Amino acid sequence: xxxxxxxxxxxxxxxxxxxxxxxxxxxxxxxxxxxxxxxxxxxxxxxxxxxxxxxxxxxxxxxxxxxxxxxxxxxxxxxxxxxxxxxxxxxxxxxxxxxxxxxxxxxxxxxxxxxxxxxxxxxxxxxxxxxxxxxxxxxxxxxxxxxxxxxxxxxxxxxxxxxxxxxxxxxxxxxxxxxxxxxxxxxxxxxxxxxxxxxxxxxxxxxxxxxxxxxxxxxxxxxxxxxxxxxxxxxxxxxxxxxxxxxxxxxxxxxxxxxxxxxxxxxxxxxxxxxxxxxxxxxxxxxxxxxxxxxxxxxxxxxxxxxxxxxxxxxxxxxxxxxxxxxxxxxxxxxxxxxxxxxxxxxxxxxxxxxxxxxxxxxxxxxxxxxxxxxxxxxxxxxxxxxxxxxxxxxxxxxxxxxxxxxxxxxxxxxxxxxxxxxxxxxxxxxxxxxxxxxxxxxxxxxxxxxxxxxxxxxxxxxxxxxxxxxxxxxxxxxxxxxxxxxxxxxxxxxxxxxxxxxxx
Amino acid sequence: xxxxxxxxxxxxxxxxxxxxxxxxxxxxxxxxxx
Numbered sequence: 001x002x003x004x005x006x007x008x009x010x011x012x013x014x015x016x017x018x019x020x021x022x023x024x025x026x027x028x029x030x031x032x033x034x035x036x037x038x039x040x041x042x043x044x045x046x047x048x049x050x051x052x053x054x055x056x057x058x059x060x061x062x063x064x065x066x067x068x069x070x071x072x073x074x075x076x077x078x079x080x081x082x083x084x085x086x087x088x089x090x091x092x093x094x095x096x097x098x099x100x101x102x103x104x105x106x107x108x109x110x111x112x113x114x115x116x117x118x119x120x121x122x123x124x125x126x127x128x129x130x131x132x133x134x135x136x137x138x139x140x141x142x143x144x145x146x147x148x149x150x151x152x153x154x155x156x157x158x159x160x161x162x163x164x165x166x167x168x169x170x171x172x173x174x175x176x177x178x179x180x181x182x183x184x185x186x187x188x189x190x191x192x193x194x195x196x197x198x199x200x201x202x203x204x205x206x207x208x209x210x211x212x213x214x215x216x217x218x219x220x221x222x223x224x225x226x227x228x229x230x231x232x233x234x235x236x237x238x239x240x241x242x243x244x245x246x247x248x249x250x251x252x253x254x255x256x257x258x259x260x261x262x263x264x265x266x267x268x269x270x271x272x273x274x275x276x277x278x279x280x281x282x283x284x285x286x287x288x289x290x291x292x293x294x295x296x297x298x299x300x301x302x303x304x305x306x307x308x309x310x311x312x313x314x315x316x317x318x319x320x321x322x323x324x325x326x327x328x329x330x331x332x333x334x335x336x337x338x339x340x341x342x343x344x345x346x347x348x349x350x351x352x353x354x355x356x357x358x359x360x361x362x363x364x365x366x367x368x369x370x371x372x373x374x375x376x377x378x379x380x381x382x383x384x385x386x387x388x389x390x391x392x393x394x395x396x397x398x399x400x401x402x403x404x405x406x407x408x409x410x411x412x413x414x415x416x417x418x419x420x421x422x423x424x425x426x427x428x429x430x431x432x433x434x435x436x437x438x439x440x441x442x443x444x445x446x447x448x449x450x451x452x453x454x455x456x457x458x459x460x461x462x463x464x465x466x467x468x469x470x471x472x473x474x475x476x477x478x479x480x481x482x483x484x485x486x487x488x489x490x491x492x493x494x495x496x497x498x499x500x501x502x503x504x505x
Numbered sequence: 506x507x508x509x510x511x512x513x514x515x516x517x518x519x520x521x522x523x524x525x526x527x528x529x530x531x532x533x534x535x536x537x538x539x
Contacts, residue, residue, distance in 0.1 A: 011532050041513045048520065194506060201517065202510040242537075251528035258525045261518065408531075 007238050009162050014239055015251050016169040020324030021231045022256040023176065025106055026224040028318050029293040031260040032267035034220050036285035039207025040199045046217025047260075051225065051253055054218060054426060057418040058227035058384055059249040060411070061391045064399055066236030067243070072336035073230035074472060077386075081393045088386045090472040092230045093336055094465045095379040099229070100329040101358035102372040107153070107326045108145030108363070109135075110319040113294060117311035128298035132290070139364035146363040147356055153326045154352035157334055158345070161238050165327055172320045179317040180262040186310055187270040196272030200264055215433050218426060223377060225256050226325075228384030234332040246407035259321070266314065267297065274300045293318070330355065340475070367452050374438075374453040375461045381431050382462075388423040396420050 008014040035043050069076040073093045078086035112135060116122065121131075135141060156164045187193055207213045226232065232252075239248075275281045284296040297314065301307050330351050337347035362369040391399055396416045404410045435455050439446040442454040449460035 011537070012529075015529075015532060041510065044513065044517055048517065197514070198506040198510050201514040202507060203513055247528060247532065251525065251532060254521055254525040254528060257521045261521055408535075 006161050007240050008166055011243060011248065013162070013166040013170065014235065014243065015248055015255075016173045017165055017328070018232060018235050018248070018252040019255045019259075020169040020173050021235065021328035022224070022226040022252055022325075023173075023259045023321045024103075024224070024226070024325035025110070025289070025318065025322045026220070027256065027260045028180075028263040028267075028321055029289040031220060031224065032264045033285055033289065033292050034216055035200055035264050036268055036271075036281075038213045038216050039204040039210075041201045041203035042205070042207035042213055043217055044201070045203065045208065046214045047220055048257075050218045050221040050426075051257055053418050053422050054384070055221045055225035055227045056249055056253045057415050057423065058387055059225070059232050059253060060245055060403060060415070061387050061399070061419065062227065062230070062232035063236040063239070063245050063249060064403060065387070065390065066233030067239050067241070067245075070237050072237075072339045073233060073332060074336045075339050076233060077390060081390050085390065085393065086473055087469045088390060090469040091465060092228075092383045092386060093332070093472075094468060095376055095383050096230050096329060096332055097354070097358070098372060098376040098379065098461075098465075100326070100333065100355050102362035102369050102376075103322075103329065104150045104153070104326055104355050104359045105142065105146045105363045105369060107149035107319070107322040108142065108147075109290075109294070110315065110322045111148055112141070112145045113298075114312070114315040114319040117308075117315040120308055122298055122301040122311040123307045125302050126298070128295045128302075131298065132294045136366055142363040143360060146359050149323070149326060150330070150352055150355050150359070153323065153330045154348055156327050157330045157351075158348050161331075165331060168327065169324060172324055176259070176317050176320045176324075177262075179313045179320070180259060180266060183310060183313045183317065184262045184265040186306070186313075187266045187273070190270065190273035190304075192273040193269035196269030197265070199272065200268045211433070215430055218430050219434070222381060222384060222430070224260065225253055228387050229380065230383070231328045231332055234335055235328065237335065242406050244407050244409075245403045246409045246411055250409065263317075267292070270300055270304070271296070274303050371452050371457060375458050378431065378434055378458050379462055379465070381427055381434075385424060385427040388419050388427075391419050 008017065031047075034047075065076055065080050069079040071079055072089075073096070074089040077088040116131075156168050158164065159167075188197060222228070232249075271281055271284055275284065284292055287296060301311050301314075304310055330348070333351040333354070334344065334347045337350055338344045342350070362372055396419045400411055400416055435458070438454050438458070442448075442451050445451055445456075446454045447456040448454065449456045451457055
């Protein structure tokens with residue numbers, strides 16, 4: 001490692017940044033819904049198992065690759081396992097960029113609802129459905145909040161890795177925990193909340209026999225812990241050579257799931273305590289991520305004691321969770337652009353402009369938003385598989401030994417089996433299951449490329465992604481050649497970029 | 506609340522909240538050489 005390569009100022013700084021990246025909206029709005037829909041405690045069993053079988057092994061692989069190559073996702077696979085597999089990097093990056101486009105829109109929504117909570121709007125018995133429809137039906141407003149979200153995230157990345165991302169994580173992560181602890185305590189102490197707690201933790205044995213419970217639990221772990229997105233690998237670029245990989249991964253994974261439990265203890269008991277009827281509970285839990293958060297939770301706030309404080313705390317936690325994840329995505333895109341020899345300052349501007357423009361269609365049209373959420377969610381499963389395949393190619397046993405050299409907690413054969421057999425097998429099963437599900441949503445038009453959430457649109461858009469990959473690889477080659485023609489060593493440019501990051505550009 | 510939900514709650518919160526607290530404590534209190 002070069003002497004002036006920028007590194008996190010402390011291990012806890014890296015862990016908080018990694019957790020800030022992992023904890024996102026999926027923890028707060030998807031997890032409670034999944035628990036309620038898939039048998040409470042039965043779902044929790046699968047969700048706990050897949051953290052250890054899928055997410056944690058992948059986090060370790062990502063951190064290993066990021067630290068070994070010290071490169072953004074595009075260049076890291078060529079460097080790690082050779083030219084033949086160089087395309088893994090651009091594919092993973094395209095999937096992440098696709099997610100970032102619409103995720104910035106989501107962050108904008110959370111900012112809007114935090115502002116509304118701060119203004120006291122939820123204390124006035126408003127029609128939550130009308131409020132949501134009015135907001136999402138107003139493109140000027142949704143684009144403005146999308147712009148605000150990406151602008152603020154870009155500003156944090158602009159301040160540098162230690163002065164921007166690490167400092168922000170040290171403030172927002174503890175704050176996020178405090179807010180969720182407060183909302184969870186408020187919810188579980190409501191009269192009647194005990195029914196919700198009991199529902200959340202009681203294993204319903206018939207659900208354990210359903211394949212859908214396990215597959216949804218795996219999907220929740222894959223989509224919420226953030227393993228396989230390339231984000232851990234990007235943050236790992238800035239870790240020290242002997243940082244404990246196993247312990248850092250375990251802390252980030254357990255922390256992510258701890259936040260999910262707090263969110264579950266906030267939403268599920270509140271719904272059970274305040275819902276007027278059992279039908280209402282069923283409606284709320286089956287209303288989708290945005291429905292449960294922006295419609296039903298707002299409606300319940302109307303009848304909740306201390307509406308104002310609860311509203312600010314809940315939407316504050318949601319906004320902080322979403323925002324810290326977006327910052328990590330901007331850093332990943334920026335790092336990839338700067339790896340091509342472009343100065344970091346310019347790379348941040350390019351990332352922000354790209355995300356802003358790419359997110360506009362999702363900001364103004366909910367169908368496009370849902371389509372992108374579906375397509376890149378499936379793409380992400382393939383990204384996870386590519387990380388496990390890279391580890392297999394490198395040598396899983398060899399990687400295990402090298403991780404154990406720097407780790408206090410030693411990983412064992414189970415980790416090897418997870419990477420070699422579990423993750424590839426689970427990838428095939430869960431992807432096939434989601435695609436099969438999609439054929440049942442559109443039985444007559446499942447193959448058409450322009451439906452909102454079917455098989456055709458996934459195949460079509462992933463094919464486009466594969467067509468773009470050769471251009472990205474050629475561009476990288478061309479830029480590196482031009483740098484050499486000017487008599488500059490590409491490594492010197494990386495050094496220059498490192499200095500930029502440290503000094504906050 | 507039934508006995509199965511109490512056991513489940515203890516196990517799940519123990520693994521995640523307990524495990525996370527131990528990991529954070531260890532990270533903060535360990536003196537690293539590098």
